Amino acid sequence: MKKYILDLKLTAVERLHERYVLLKATDCQKPLPEMQPGQFAQLQIEGSKQTFLRRPISIHYVDRKQNEVWFLVQTVGDGTRQLARMQAGDTLNVILPLGNGFTMPSDASARVLQVGGGVGVAPLLYMGAVMREKGIEPTFLLGARSAGDLLQLDKFRALGRVFVTTEDGSMGEKGFVTQHSLLQQEKFTQISVCGPKPMMVAVARYAKSADTPCEVSLENMMACGLGACLCCVEDTETGNVCVCKEGPVFDIKKLKWQI
Amino acid sequence: MADLRTNIAGLQLCNPVMTASGTFGYGLEFQDFVNLEQIGGIIVKGTTLQPRQGNPYPRMAETAQGMLNCVGLQNKGVDYFCEHIYPQIKDIRTNMIVNVSGNSPEDYAECAARINELEHIPAIELNISCPNVKHGGMAFGTTTDGAASVVKAVREAYKKTLIVKLSPNVTSITDIALAVQDAGADAVSLINTLMGMAIDAEKRKRVLSIGTGGLSGPCVKPVALRMVYQVAHAVRIPVIGLGGISCATDAVEFLLAGASAVEIGTANFLDPAITVKVAEGINAYLDRHGFQSVKDIIGICE
Numbered sequence: 001m002k003k004y005i006l007d008l009k010l011t012a013v014e015r016l017h018e019r020y021v022l023l024k025a026t027d028c029q030k031p032l033p034e035m036q037p038g039q040f041a042q043l044q045i046e047g048s049k050q051t052f053l054r055r056p057i058s059i060h061y062v063d064r065k066q067n068e069v070w071f072l073v074q075t076v077g078d079g080t081r082q083l084a085r086m087q088a089g090d091t092l093n094v095i096l097p098l099g100n101g102f103t104m105p106s107d108a109s110a111r112v113l114q115v116g117g118g119v120g121v122a123p124l125l126y127m128g129a130v131m132r133e134k135g136i137e138p139t140f141l142l143g144a145r146s147a148g149d150l151l152q153l154d155k156f157r158a159l160g161r162v163f164v165t166t167e168d169g170s171m172g173e174k175g176f177v178t179q180h181s182l183l184q185q186e187k188f189t190q191i192s193v194c195g196p197k198p199m200m201v202a203v204a205r206y207a208k209s210a211d212t213p214c215e216v217s218l219e220n221m222m223a224c225g226l227g228a229c230l231c232c233v234e235d236t237e238t239g240n241v242c243v244c245k246e247g248p249v250f251d252i253k254k255l256k257w258q259i
Numbered sequence: 260m261a262d263l264r265t266n267i268a269g270l271q272l273c274n275p276v277m278t279a280s281g282t283f284g285y286g287l288e289f290q291d292f293v294n295l296e297q298i299g300g301i302i303v304k305g306t307t308l309q310p311r312q313g314n315p316y317p318r319m320a321e322t323a324q325g326m327l328n329c330v331g332l333q334n335k336g337v338d339y340f341c342e343h344i345y346p347q348i349k350d351i352r353t354n355m356i357v358n359v360s361g362n363s364p365e366d367y368a369e370c371a372a373r374i375n376e377l378e379h380i381p382a383i384e385l386n387i388s389c390p391n392v393k394h395g396g397m398a399f400g401t402t403t404d405g406a407a408s409v410v411k412a413v414r415e416a417y418k419k420t421l422i423v424k425l426s427p428n429v430t431s432i433t434d435i436a437l438a439v440q441d442a443g444a445d446a447v448s449l450i451n452t453l454m455g456m457a458i459d460a461e462k463r464k465r466v467l468s469i470g471t472g473g474l475s476g477p478c479v480k481p482v483a484l485r486m487v488y489q490v491a492h493a494v495r496i497p498v499i500g501l502g503g504i505s506c507a508t509d510a511v512e513f514l515l516a517g518a519s520a521v522e523i524g525t526a527n528f529l530d531p532a533i534t535v536k537v538a539e540g541i542n543a544y545l546d547r548h549g550f551q552s553v554k555d556i557i558g559i560c561e
Contacts, residue, residue, distance in 0.1 A: 044529070054528075220317075226289070226528075228288050229281065229330070230333050233313070233316050233318065233333070235315075239312055240312055240333055
């Protein structure tokens with residue numbers, strides 16, 4: 001897919017929670033390029049002395065009617081804090097679309113489970129929306145530390161079934177996503193996961209035991225995002241590969257995780 | 260429109276902007292952003308005789324106005340390059356230059372000999388300055404004898420333009436430059452990365468997998484500029500300047516210091532179209548100051 005450097009204009013900056021912000025951006029000149037669920041963008045950071053590199057942020061949603069792309073950002077360091085300080089009308093320079101997305105089910109009878117943890121729910125919204133367009137109802141299993149960390153629940157509920165776990169039990173079932181009763185009750189034909197690594201490893205372990213195809217989205221530290229610097233490598237069956245170019249989505253069978 | 264053409268020991272460049280090895284892939288990764296033929300030369304990833312897996316992750320740490328890396332020359336080896344990469348890049352109409360590294364002078368020479376056979380590769384850049392590998396790399400580039408031994412071995416095996424990339428992690432870079440000149444180098448490029456370290460205060464651990472890495476980005480530019488100036492005033496062969504160049508003014512400064520061309524490295528990560536913008540900016544500078552040719556400003560800073 002052709003990649004673009006674009007100066008986008010922010011149409012909205014919504015604070016979802018003290019640590020999370022939703023950026024909506026549009027291209028005022030032309031339609032946004034084609035993007036696939038699970039792909040990401042490299043966002044340029046302005047005004048942070050400590051931040052040198054762009055920040056890789058997954059594509060949260062694409063609103064074709066409004067010609068908008070959404071980014072869900074967790075404020076972790078100075079760079080992401082600077083993104084959270086941006087305002088509607090500001091210019092956001094992005095490179096997109098980057099990497100390879102999740103495998104999309106082709107068969108209407110596919111039963112796809114999308115598992116997200118924390119800010120890792122971001123790419124699943126767009127994936128669910130694309131599935132919905134194809135007439136496939138997605139099932140979301142979303143985990144967080146606490147009810148306040150569950151993001152965009154209303155948006156997920158508008159697309160499909162939503163199951164929730166929180167570590168403190170403030171919403172849904174108490175515990176981790178892999179402990180949710182849904183996994184005992186239903187079988188799926190495909191599992192797509194994005195979240196903290198321990199969570200992805202646990203889900204991968206479940207998927208392997210259930211003999212269900214499973215893809216995970218990695219977030220290794222990146223510099224270029226284009227496959228040039230070789231910094232974000234993951235050890236795989238074919239050696240070290242760039243997460244930015246060969247991933248960020250990988251079939252768990254290709255990874256060397258201990259599962 | 261000024262004349263941007265420049266010349267590195269017989270190698271004709273359409274403009275003085277090249278890309279630094281390890282920051283531009285094989286060029287193919289950047290085709291969506293720039294017309295590769297508008298770049299004076301593309302120096303592709305470091306290539307070794309045998310395939311190398313490189314160092315473990317994490318390999319990168321962000322710093323103030325720069326970054327550290329310890330990639331460690333990950334590449335699939337010269338055979339893979341010749342069979343699979345070369346056919347994809349041989350018809351790109353610019354100078355496609357291969358950066359060559361090794362563990363011993365014999366390694367370097369054998370790898371260079373393989374590349375000597377490739378019709379559309381007019382030059383190699385010899386990497387005697389990689390700070391991220393245990394054997395070879397910088398071990399050769401930090402002594403005059405070590406540097407000369409590699410260059411002599413390669414000079415016998417390699418008949419086209421031989422550029423030698425120098426390490427800044429030395430007491431006197433001009434001594435190394437003079438040694439490689441005497442050993443048969445056609446040109447030198449400098450600087451490779453400066454050896455550095457990052458520590459995570461919260462985790463109380465060093466960030467990079469091998470503990471140290473090479474520093475690049477705007478933070479190294481003043482060091483690079485000083486070294487380019489000193490070397491350009493000491494050697495007879497052309498100098499290619501690099502180190503933290505991120506805009507046309509930076510590039511002009513290196514040309515004024517004595518570089519016949521420049522390489523852009525880390526800045527490609529921030530703006531994949533920076534190379535062409537820098538070439539345009541050099542042209543604008545020349546026009547603004549009434550210079551007919553880029554050659555008119557090379558080394559004119561006293």
